[in-house]
Amino acid sequence: MRGATLSNYAEVAGQVGLDAAGMLKRFGIDRRVLVDQDARIVAEGVVDLLEASALESGCETFGLRMAESRRLSDFGAVSLLITHQATMRDALMSVVAYRQLVNPALVVEVEEHDDIVVVREELLLTGHGTMRQSYELAIGVLYRMFRTVLGPRWRALSANFAHAPPADLTVHRRLFGPICEFNSDFHGLTCGRADLDAPNPSADPNLALLAERYLRSLPATEERPLSQDVQKTLYLMLPIGGAAIGRVAANLGLNERTLQRRLAAEGADFAGLLNGIRRELAVRYVANAALPLSRAADLLGYARQSSFSRWFAEEFGQSATAWRQSGAGRKADFLNL
Structure with missing residues (x-):
């Protein structure tokens, strides 16, 4: 995955009393990834780093705190395409289509049931238990992407977590409001179908076309088995x-x-x-x-x-x-x- 996955890791680590450089070193992650968003990192190392950071700091919401200050630009080259797509549906499909450039370990699936849309996220890593911090980071980033495209007043119908709730829900309520559902069947969000098809006020079809051409011109990633x-x-x-x-x-x-x-x-x-x-x-x-x-x-x-x-x-x-x-x-x- 990209170094952008750890954007503001050092900031949050400092807030909860951790030595960010020491933690990165322990898990074999070069601290230069904190300033080089396109550096490649082994996904398993990031997952273990976040879980250990939460455990050692006693901060159950470590991953979600990282998501709070994420920006659309953290998506790298794909961010320009997302910004200028005509609808939220198109923006979301851009993430699905170019996930190898965003986070190859994370899969986003969109399911539509009548007027309700389920956006599920799955981390394609084995042997890592619940991966609570990584999932909360991913769901928080997804939620912020929706609000960037649809505006700060947009709210999902629910934010779903397959794990149990933390002892303190302050951070969840600050980011999502009162819509969090824990012990759910899946990790992700639900929203109205109309939200996906609402026009993006920032859309620019010419810039979207240029962004798409640029992304297609990038060297192909290594073919997956x-x-x-x-x-x-x-x-x-x-x-x-x-x-x-x-x-x-x-x-x-x-x-x-x-x-x-x-x-x-x-x-x-x-x-x-x-x-x-x-x-x-x-x-x-x-x-x-x-x-x-x-x-x-x-x-x-x-x-x-x-x-x-x-x-x-x-x-x-x-x-x-x-x-x-x-x-x-x-x-x-x-x-x-």
Whole structure:
């Protein structure tokens, strides 16, 4: 990901009594990224840095505090295109289309249900528990992008977090107002469909065209393995019942046989990738004590809870109920630091 991900990290670290340079060094991150927004950083290092910063400072809202002062320019070259798109929908699709230039580890998915739009965010990293700080940073930045395009009076219908609420909601209320929903099925925002199609008062079609041409002229990023695209698709489609191989292949513009053949050439297979994503999401859902296990089963693609229970016991060595009661999810988050 880009160095801009850590914009104002030093400022927030100083506010909560941390040595920013020392923390960066501990996680193998060159402190020059604080002034070079286009420097490349390993995503896993950033996730671990933010979680450790929150833990050691005792500040549960560390990531959200970073989001509070973010600017659209932190999106880099894509920011000019976002600024001058005709509608919020077009601006959001720019982020989706050029995510490799913004944050390759973060996927944004837009789902429309009648008059309600769900904007989901997923971090494509494995073995990092809830990644609470990174998700709060991402959702806060997304919210600020909406308000930059639609104006400071715009409000989402809800800001959704899959984790539990912090002890103190002051920062959340300061940024989002009274719309935060915790222990949710997903990370992201909901808004009205009309918000996406509202005209952008700052739009300039000529500048948008120039920005698009510039972005297309940039050197292509390193081609990703197909397995990564399959994982991204599974993260997004599994919770909404769309993880069948045929639907995943169609989403990627392939037929099933081509998908299987190309995965095999990479030493991967669809069933293994699906099970890996299911395990990652199971840790999130089952660790959430406010989420009924029947709902967790549904989000993981099981029509019957009994099938989910058998799978979970085989994968984790105990029932989902026993795993939840043991606090294994919270222990996993701690060990990831």
